[in-house]
Amino acid sequence: MSEVTKEVILERLQKVRGPDGNSDLVELGLVSDIFVSGGRVAFSITVDADKANDLEPMRKAAEEVVSRIPGVESVMVALTAERKPGSGGAAPQQARPAAPGSDPAKPGVDGVKTIIAVASGKGGVGKSTTAINLALGLQANGLKVGVLDADIYGPSLPRLLKIERMPEPPAEGKLKAFEGYGLKVMSMGFLVEEDTPMIWRGPMVMSALTQMLREVDWGELDVMVVDMPPGTGDAQLTMAQQVPLAGAVIVSTPQDLALIDARKGLAMFKKVSVPVLGIIENMSYFLCPSCGTRSDIFGHGGARAEAEKLGAPFLGEVPLHMEIRETSDAGTPVVVSAPDGPHARIFKDIAAKVWEQVTTREGRQRAAPKIVMD
Template sequence: MTYSETAALKALAQIQDLDGKRDIVAAGRLGDLAYEDGYLRVILQIRPTEADKFEAVRKRAEATLKSLDGVDRVTVMLTAHKAAPEVAPKPKRSANPHQARRPEGYQGDALVDHVIAVSSAKGGVGKSTVAVNLAVALAKQGKKIGLLDADVHGPSVPMLMGLSGSRAVTTEKEGRRLITPFEAYGVKTMSIGFLTDGDGPIVWRGPMVQGAISRMLWDVDWGELDMLIIDMPPGTGDPQLGLAQDIKPRGALIVSTPQDLALLDALKGVAMFGKVDIPVLGLIENMSVFICPDCGGSHDIFGSGGVKDEASKLGVPLLGQAPLHMEIRKRSDAGKPIAIDDTAEANFFTTIAQNLMQLL
């Protein structure tokens, strides 16, 4: 027998919402229903205050869907969104308006000392490559490190960490269902790529993206970490603002090439973090110079000195410069970060890691 979406919807319609008056489909809880090659993924939308009570509903949904024809594996995820604002006027408060919106109960990131956001505000500057190699370099220094791929629409961390095709599982911990992160090269790793099947695009609106990022922050069993590195998506939209609301990072690192065009967007990222009261700890120059694989010569393809000059103007340190090198590209494509080695190319990221540790 083959899978039927109609049958899946009918099955979900047999499960009552918390009020007992409507089923979860009629109540508008169904955010996404996706099936591919025997794997069924369902997202249910809830309010933050309903997280604990809705766990029983989630389990019933999984148990019901597992019995459907053509379904070999089921994942039912809960996404919590911020409640609508009150209409009545509220007294003016001096507190930061970006308040955390967490579910009740045990938090997956409760034992994380520092959260560091790695951002670029522009795609194509190698931000994810820098984030991955920075995490691996920190782990080599003896630190307990986690890596969160927050680029929901373009997750690249699974490939960069050699974890392509991995699928996350959940475990019970202190009354909550938490996702178990994968570990590679001494780094605990989580990505939306571990929760979805196939290579197709993830076509989600802002609230769905926010729910997924929040889930990977709070509903992953990170354990004790010295640092959680967040590979931010490019831009200055919902994911960045949502992170400022949902969690207070210790600070942000801005990645840019020396090119003027990239620097313009990088400065927008600096301004955005300033508006949400997240300090910029430093700048990282990627693709600072091209090393010719044939002659070993250096070429300033994207210009030179731009990131260093901007760091000086902003009054923040330049944490390091990584070259555009053939070996870094090859190792990235192979899922073996260059930072695991003891080579000149690896040392660029070791230096960045050491400079970051001194700031903390």
């Protein structure tokens, strides 16, 4: 199958006329934020906010030409408009001090002490499942936790926590973060309308992330877990640059390919000077529920060896298990649905290790959560 590239996408978009009816979208410089992840494509077309409704046929045409590119499985096109100063909405936020351990050049988020990213070099490795159970594991260990779902390709949080979409943005002031199982949560999935893919309040995709960080009332949090989009392209790099991260956790499956991708993830965070808190090996082994036999179907242990080689802490291994899949997909993550079971214990243990890394790096006297053991 041919690879979908930005160049091919731009070439196709030259066939779509812009709002003036004469020049094409590319010529007018209206296409931005092109994200390609396997067969999934997302991009923005900047338009005048007042004309957005009339430009739906143009958006549809852009979607149509890109969806015809061989290898493209899904296309998300957002009409975006940069908010004009004084056009309403939440008041501009004052720069806050950076979160401890993060880049001091990036302002922190009100009330949030520490922000960590959960990332993966490629999609489908169970990053979101791990992120939510890690967040619940941190909470089970006595911390106040929030989760920001920054995965624009396929936001998972609404599904993982069974939260319905946001009904209406507030007329003024900050939007309150949602709550699910005691976690404060926000997701890209709440910001995109189902039938009109226009980002909430019309900002660009990247500004949507900034809005979720700074224009949402998160309350007081010890830690915010950011579920990053999969992959290591420009979009991920930008996000890693925008969010004042104290560190990143990389999720990988044991297969070689995923590990190569995980290495790219490590390199990406290095590039933006974000410390890697460690690697989690997901779908590490299969434990037969009836006979108890363990099978290392993906050649278990690769992540631990790779972590050692790269000098990154190894945070733990999560088995491939039906209970983890079923609970995730039912919106009742295993740490809350079976809090005393073996899988919940694994996530709580990983959470303790992550927190230990954070506190060690921050060099502060903050008590690490205790590891819950039977």
